[in-house]
Amino acid sequence: MENNSILLPNGQLMPIVGFGTWQAKEEELQKALDIALEAGYRHIDTATVYENEKIIGQVLKKWFDSGKIKRSDIFIVTKLPPSGNRPEDVEKCIKKSLKDLQLEYVDLYLIHTPFAFEKVKGDFHPQDENGEIKLDLSTDHVKIWAEMEKQVNCGRAKAIGLSNFNVHQITRILNNSKVKVSMLQVELHVYLQQKHLVEFCKKQNIPITAYSPLGTRGFVKLLKKSQEIPDMLQDNVVLEIAKNYKKSSAQILLRFIVQNGIAVIPKSTNSQRIKENIQLFSWELQPEDMEKLSNLDLHEAGRICDFIMFKGIKRHPEYPF
Ligand code: NAP
Numbered sequence: 286m287e288n289n290s291i292l293l294p295n296g297q298l299m300p301i302v303g304f305g306t307w308q309a310k311e312e313e314l315q316k317a318l319d320i321a322l323e324a325g326y327r328h329i330d331t332a333t334v335y336e337n338e339k340i341i342g343q344v345l346k347k348w349f350d351s352g353k354i355k356r357s358d359i360f361i362v363t364k365l366p367p368s369g370n371r372p373e374d375v376e377k378c379i380k381k382s383l384k385d386l387q388l389e390y391v392d393l394y395l396i397h398t399p400f401a402f403e404k405v406k407g408d409f410h411p412q413d414e415n416g417e418i419k420l421d422l423s424t425d426h427v428k429i430w431a432e433m434e435k436q437v438n439c440g441r442a443k444a445i446g447l448s449n450f451n452v453h454q455i456t457r458i459l460n461n462s463k464v465k466v467s468m469l470q471v472e473l474h475v476y477l478q479q480k481h482l483v484e485f486c487k488k489q490n491i492p493i494t495a496y497s498p499l500g501t502r503g504f505v506k507l508l509k510k511s512q513e514i515p516d517m518l519q520d521n522v523v524l525e526i527a528k529n530y531k532k533s534s535a536q537i538l539l540r541f542i543v544q545n546g547i548a549v550i551p552k553s554t555n556s557q558r559i560k561e562n563i564q565l566f567s568w569e570l571q572p573e574d575m576e577k578l579s580n581l582d583l584h585e586a587g588r589i590c591d592f593i594m595f596k597g598i599k600r601h602p603e604y605p606f
Contacts, residue, residue: 289566291492291548294465295444297392299360301543302563303328305496305552307335308503317554318344322354324560330470330494330550331386332364332397333378334409338385346387361386362393362470362494364448365433368409370401370424375432379441394442395470396429398449399606400598410595417597426454427461434464446470448496449590449606452485459489470494473547475517475538475578476587483547494548497589499535501552505589514589522581526574533561540565541578 290298304326309317314337318329322344331341345361348354363386369378379394403419405411411419433445446468447455458466469486473479473495486493497504500517517523518534527537535558539549543565551562570578591605592598 291546293393293444293467293492294490295467297360297443297467299393299468299492299548300326300328301548302326302539302565303330303360303362303494303548303550304559305550306331306337306341307552309335309552309554310337311340313554314340315344317556317559320556320559321563322348324563326559326563327354327358328360328362328548328550330362330496332395333366333369333382334364334397336409338363338382342385342387356388360392361388362395362468363391364395364397365429366409367398367400368402368404368411370396370398370429371404371421372425372428372432374404375429375436379436383441390440391442393444393446393468394433394436395446395448395468396426396433396450398592399426399447399451399454399603400424400592400601412596415596418595420597420601422602426457430458430462434462437464444468446491449592451606452482454603454606455485455489455491466491468492468494470496470550472497472588472590473542474498474500474587475520475523475541475581476500476514476583477585477589478579478582480582483545492548494550495542496550498539498542498549499551500538501589508589508594510589514583514587517581520581522577526570526577529574530568530570532568536561536565537570537578540568540570541575544570544575 290300304321363382365378401421401424403421436442444467448470469491523534527534542549553559
């Protein structure tokens with residue numbers, strides 16, 4: 286960690302705390318982004334499928350025009366949607382994101398998922414008459430990666446990476462790439478610590494970003510998994526450590542990940558929570574508390590996002606991803 290940033294393989298620095306924007310839209314997101322930028326966030330995580338790139342673009346333009354920040358001060362991440370996960374769609378998708386974000390380049394462009402959906406105009410998650418997701422099984426990761434590399438070569442993306450890919454899928458790309466894999470963004474939190482994947486990425490010099498670092502409670506409820514997956518913000522071990530350090534549970538959960546050298550992108554649209562989620566740097570967790578938090582790992586039982594919300598996804602030959 287250098288200056289609260291992570292050094293990417295291409296020499297870029299990425300702020301280790303970013304602002305997550307999934308499920309944040311319109312006016313609420315606009316306000317939240319202003320608060321986040323005032324609070325010091327300089328890394329924003331979005332994706333085509335979040336359908337909020339236009340709002341983010343408007344807020345960024347306002348900040349650039351005011352002279353309060355420059356383009357080079359901020360690190361923007363967006364992602365190739367599953368419905369565009371084909372070599373011929375990469376350029377079209379990144380151009381659309383850049384147009385909506387009102388930017389000439391993104392700092393990091395990720396392949397959002399290892400799987401692809403059929404292309405249906407106006408529908409990111411097309412379903413058949415039985416409600417099953419329309420999978421496109423022709424996905425060729427190596428060919429898609431080659432198109433991602435072109436986006437770096439022509440300046441639309443400073444760096445490229447992967448999201449939701451497993452060791453096998455990452456290895457396939459590593460064996461067939463010219464431009465380095467600069468990031469892996471995966472679900473990672475105290476209940477799903479992904480120690481094997483983290484070790485693999487360390488060996489390959491691939492930095493990691495943890496998504497859903499606070500346990501994305503709203504989504505857990507939506508998936509009807511509240512019984513299986515406890516609320517980590519209410520975990521007794523976390524509450525006890527929080528009390529001792531006079532911090533919130535969220536700060537303990539985030540600091541634990543950051544102290545392991547992994548970036549976090551918590552989402553909040555609440556002013557106080559946005560501010561507390563970036564107050565992670567003038568203090569540290571003692572080794573015995575890091576150990577206690579490390580012991581909370583539930584391994585695969587702690588996984589929230591297994592993509593089964595897409596009915597029929599298990600038919601995919603590479604499932605589980
Ligand atoms: P998360 O950040 O783990 O949790 C967000 C939830 O926690 C929201 O309900 C938020 O509510 C609440 N929260 C935030 N700060 C809090 C605090 N200090 N104390 C208590 N509650 C707090 O979940 P996430 O949105 O799933 O993940 C974060 C980001 O990762 C996303 O926004 C997105 O950018 C990215 N992501 C990527 C993928 C991928 O496939 N690559 C998948 C999922 C997520 P309030 O807003 O009311 O504060």
